[in-house]
Amino acid sequence: MSLLVVGSLAIDTIETPQDRRENVLGGSATHFAHAACFFSPVQLVGVVGEDWPEEYTRFFENRNIDMTGMEVQKGGKTFRWTGKYLENMDDRETLETQLNVLGDFVPKLPEMFRRAQFVFLANGSTKTQLKVLEQTQGASMVVADTMNLWIHHERPELMELLKQIDGLILNDSETKLLTGESNAYVAAKKIMEFGPKFVVVKKGANGAMFVSEYEIYLLPAFPILNVIDPTGAGDSFAGGMMGYIASQGEVNGEIIKRALAYGTIVASFQIEGFGLDKLYEITREDIEKRLEQFRKMINL
């Protein structure tokens, strides 16, 4: 069934202890869509500037990602992010953010996209996320990501958003920032009181936790010996998860659990290359093989 993502399209510069890459295709919607497309067709809405390389659009289209909703802003420049990973590859510094066309982005959903059954509001301004929800109708599941910036500066809007979505996905430090609780399980339960029926707490190399009223699922991260670039791992996780759910059409506990596992596996590939390099190399079969290994590592 149809899966819509609205979020950022970016040109990144990434520094790691071993390497530095410029002009890497990035952004929350980009990573999400490239992970989700292993499981389901994806509709993408985002904005770029005139500097956006034509070939980048083709990368998406080759992956069955519908780019009809990509707006090219005349005279504008694409959102750019420069980040540097510290030795542990988990902590990072943002060296530069140029919002550019993303600054006053007002998403306009093509007619075809408005009835998407599954909607993912990738990381981006909460105001933008709310504007998407004004245009969608009858979605069976709406899930949003957020980050510290919006928790700090758009808290009233975020509280409004939480009333309108089915699930929130965020990392453990953001969970704490939003609720004041450092126990992720307690924090997830608090967030559910704000509206969402479920919360997914992402913990990087420590895995993820799914909490709903009657269910808890726990997933370790798949262990990777050589982490090349963690950028977008959280978006890939969400993409794998939502892509699998959309491919199943219905939602139940077993499907959610498997969806979380697919998210874990796709994210584990994502971090093995710069930007999308590794996701371009692998096939669905590679994902299935690694999922089988993962099962052996965790099933009791």
Place this chain on the structure above:
Amino acid sequence: MSLLVVGSLAIDTIETPQDRRENVLGGSATHFAHAACFFSPVQLVGVVGEDWPEEYTRFFENRNIDMTGMEVQKGGKTFRWTGKYLENMDDRETLETQLNVLGDFVPKLPEMFRRAQFVFLANGSTKTQLKVLEQTQGASMVVADTMNLWIHHERPELMELLKQIDGLILNDSETKLLTGESNAYVAAKKIMEFGPKFVVVKKGANGAMFVSEYEIYLLPAFPILNVIDPTGAGDSFAGGMMGYIASQGEVNGEIIKRALAYGTIVASFQIEGFGLDKLYEITREDIEKRLEQFRKMINL
């Protein structure tokens, strides 16, 4: 089969954001033994002073823990530790350590204990741990715990110990300190090059990872809403794990995986009360019930 633990017996003072308790029965061997005894009889070797309350010894004996190896040092005082947990209940400060009789402890194993099949060298001086191995014979599995203090100050002795043991169990910050590697999986592989056939990395609220040459097992922590006192959680984890292995007699992948799960479950009870309070309340049946819940949270 027989399980021997050598480690500290302590009287703790524990401060948490909510409470403060004095004269709490603690120590690495204490927590280990009280967790292991749900699965297997335990032989304990440790030292206390004349201030050691008689009733504490009976707590152990009531749990099928053989205290023949407890030495009471005349004129000495028992090891005392005072610690304070920060708001997140994960980080802690040591406010005071009085080594007392533990300072020059030379473990002497009763004849009966020397042929223990399973040996756990609980956290304590590496020199003391080495002295235990001089006295044991024919153990089928020797596992040791360690901590930053010994990694800093007894590194040569620790390197010698690593050549003589089957498994090392330590937390993630210690793993990094020992190897310089922040990726726990990479670090575990490095430690195996020093000697042990397997490494267990404990990650507190983020679970644990078991690594051997051909196996990796990943365990999230069991989610607890109300953490009362995390003291001894790592020792309980090791106790549940080793106790279960000792109860099985043989060692294979499935048994190790289940042992890690039992360790996880016992540790999750441990942190729900001060000191050993919760472990005194529960039965093996409670452990089995929670293990069943845990399975549902993680099995794919």
